[in-house]
Amino acid sequence: MNPDSSLVSPLPPEIRKHFPFPSRFMRVNGHRMHYVDEGAGDPVLLLHGNPTWSFLYRKFIPPLVAAGFRVIAPDHVGFGLSERPAREHDHSLENHIANLAEFIRRLGLHRVTVVCQDWGGPTGLACVMLDPAAFKAIVVMNTWAWPEPSAFHSSVFPWRMMHAPVVGPYLFQRRNILVERGLYLSVVHRERFLEEALPAYRFVMQDYDSRLLTRVFPRLIPLRSDDRSATTMRWLEQSLRGSKIPALIVWGKEEIVFPVQCAQRFKTLLPHAKGPLWVTGSHFLQEDSPQEICGHILDFLTGLRGGSLP
Amino acid sequence: MNIEIIGAADIRTGNYRTVFVMTEERLGHYAGFREALVDAFGLTPARADGGAPGYFRAASGREYEVIFLSRSGHRFPSGIEIHALVPGFDPVDADAIDEDVWRFLEWLIPRVGGEWTLEALKSTGKVYKIPWA
Numbered sequence: 001m002n003p004d005s006s007l008v009s010p011l012p013p014e015i016r017k018h019f020p021f022p023s024r025f026m027r028v029n030g031h032r033m034h035y036v037d038e039g040a041g042d043p044v045l046l047l048h049g050n051p052t053w054s055f056l057y058r059k060f061i062p063p064l065v066a067a068g069f070r071v072i073a074p075d076h077v078g079f080g081l082s083e084r085p086a087r088e089h090d091h092s093l094e095n096h097i098a099n100l101a102e103f104i105r106r107l108g109l110h111r112v113t114v115v116c117q118d119w120g121g122p123t124g125l126a127c128v129m130l131d132p133a134a135f136k137a138i139v140v141m142n143t144w145a146w147p148e149p150s151a152f153h154s155s156v157f158p159w160r161m162m163h164a165p166v167v168g169p170y171l172f173q174r175r176n177i178l179v180e181r182g183l184y185l186s187v188v189h190r191e192r193f194l195e196e197a198l199p200a201y202r203f204v205m206q207d208y209d210s211r212l213l214t215r216v217f218p219r220l221i222p223l224r225s226d227d228r229s230a231t232t233m234r235w236l237e238q239s240l241r242g243s244k245i246p247a248l249i250v251w252g253k254e255e256i257v258f259p260v261q262c263a264q265r266f267k268t269l270l271p272h273a274k275g276p277l278w279v280t281g282s283h284f285l286q287e288d289s290p291q292e293i294c295g296h297i298l299d300f301l302t303g304l305r306g307g308s309l310p
Numbered sequence: 311m312n313i314e315i316i317g318a319a320d321i322r323t324g325n326y327r328t329v330f331v332m333t334e335e336r337l338g339h340y341a342g343f344r345e346a347l348v349d350a351f352g353l354t355p356a357r358a359d360g361g362a363p364g365y366f367r368a369a370s371g372r373e374y375e376v377i378f379l380s381r382s383g384h385r386f387p388s389g390i391e392i393h394a395l396v397p398g399f400d401p402v403d404a405d406a407i408d409e410d411v412w413r414f415l416e417w418l419i420p421r422v423g424g425e426w427t428l429e430a431l432k433s434t435g436k437v438y439k440i441p442w443a
Contacts, residue, residue: 088335156425158434164426165343166390167415167434169332174408177438185437208332219339 010081015200019058023081028102029095034081035074035103039065042111042136044297045104046073049118049143051178051214052284053080055200059290060115060297067298069113074103076119078213080204091216093229097126104134113301115139117286118257119217122229122236129239137246137304139297140266140273142258142283145240147222147233152257154223163218172215179205179214186283188254193287240269247273248300250293252281274300312369313417315350318362321395323373328393329402331411335379335389344385346421353378353387365395368410412442 010023021036036054044064046057054073064071075082077099078091085091100123104112112135116124121143128135144150153159162171171177179201187193205211222230247270251263263276277296281288337344347353351364364376373395378387392414394407412435419431435443 156427157430158437160340161426161430161434162438163339165337165339166334166418167431168339169334170408170411170415171434171438171440174332174411175438175440177440181438219336 011200011203015055015203018196019055019200021058021061025081026103026106028077028099028106031077031085031099032083033074033077033099033103035072036061037070037072037107039068039070041068041070042113043070043072043107043109044113044115045109045124046071047100047114047116047120047124048073048076048079049120050217051079051183051205051211052118052201053082053204055080055197056117056284056286057115060286060294063291063294063298067301069301072107072109074100076100076123076213078216084210084212086209086212088212088216088219091213091220093122093220093232096123097130097232100124101127101130104131110134111136113137113139113297115141115297117141117143118283119143121145122233125240126232126236128245129236129243132243132245135245137248137301139248139250139300141250141293142252142255142262142281142285144258144262144265145233145269146237146265147225147230149221149223150258150262152259153221159218160223163215168215168219173208173211176205176211176214179211183284186257188280188282188288197287237269243270244272245270246300246304248296249273249275249277250285250296251276251278252283252285252288253278254280254282254288255285257283274303313414314367316365316367316373318365320367321365321373322367322371323395323397325398326373326395327398328375329396331374331392331394331407333379333389333391335381337387337389338384340426342422342424342426343418344387346418346423347376347378347387347390350418350421351376351378366414368413370406370410372406372410374410374414409442412440 021038024035024037026033038061048056053075057073061071078084114124114128125145220229222233249263249266279289279292367373375393377391379389380386381388419426420428432443
């Protein structure tokens, strides 16, 4: 265990019963970062996006641990049980990549498989490109790695209006729309989500200040070539294009944020990748098809080992 | 809608305290929003030097203070804070404030204009279950 890790249980029992993993904390680039670290073996790093946290992967952790992997699921700084920097200017794509890279470095991880969705993609894949020797494989799900926005992200209604100046703080922070409504609209199995998962996402977004990153991340998605993040996203795409890292593409059949063209674009970037494999799932496909996705990941990793799990 | 820009001398709320509502740190994230506020509140270069806040009165009668923020490297105002003027030690009615601020957004968006339409704001509000949309 990392020397500055600590074990606490900050979650109430009704959430802990769905997420029974010890919470660990590490100070990364001056920020307190929460993570789960279970099992032993080659690491599988599970990376979430906006507005979720490691809870999103609660059903991935037991089967991956049982299959002989060390499973690590951090909360990005600004989300979940990690520290919430209070100012918009604290957040940039580059800072989030640097935080994750330092987290991986301080844990001394090698032979890592990155499983990423939404903002877990640009942050996690950037870490892979920064230090390819530390990584074994990538699994990309409902994400992107290039500077051009999807049609959803280009449209005024609803996406750009949601985080427009003055509108954004109102909708995301005062009204908490991404947690209270956006998550619900972006899963297929909605009743199950409301009962089992929504309380956990609400729990970590109870206050105005705690919701800051939910509105800042949308503003970091580049729309034009000179926008913030565009240079980093261009570098990421160019780096991935030359990469031979084993890859699996898993995509939600009902995904609208990153539609089918995004899965195909990953296949063009990484022609050796397995997939796309289509599962029942909207944007938060981990909520909709965790067992099926884990099956695909384990099949993929078994294939890399020549037919046997570690 | 019915948002009225008022001066400090027009404030009716007596013996008020200011209560933070929200802050926007990147007014220039999309073009047009800063200019709309500059026009509406009559911000001139002279006011860029610690000038008075702006004020508005909602249809509810509640009044609000708008603080204009400045940040090196960004045009003034780089952001705003909105504060409610709450009489004395009265409790804060967060839902009533949220309704007023929604009306402020309905007032602001047509002033930004272009692709930013009231219809798009209301449609977004309806999708996300804003009660006043």
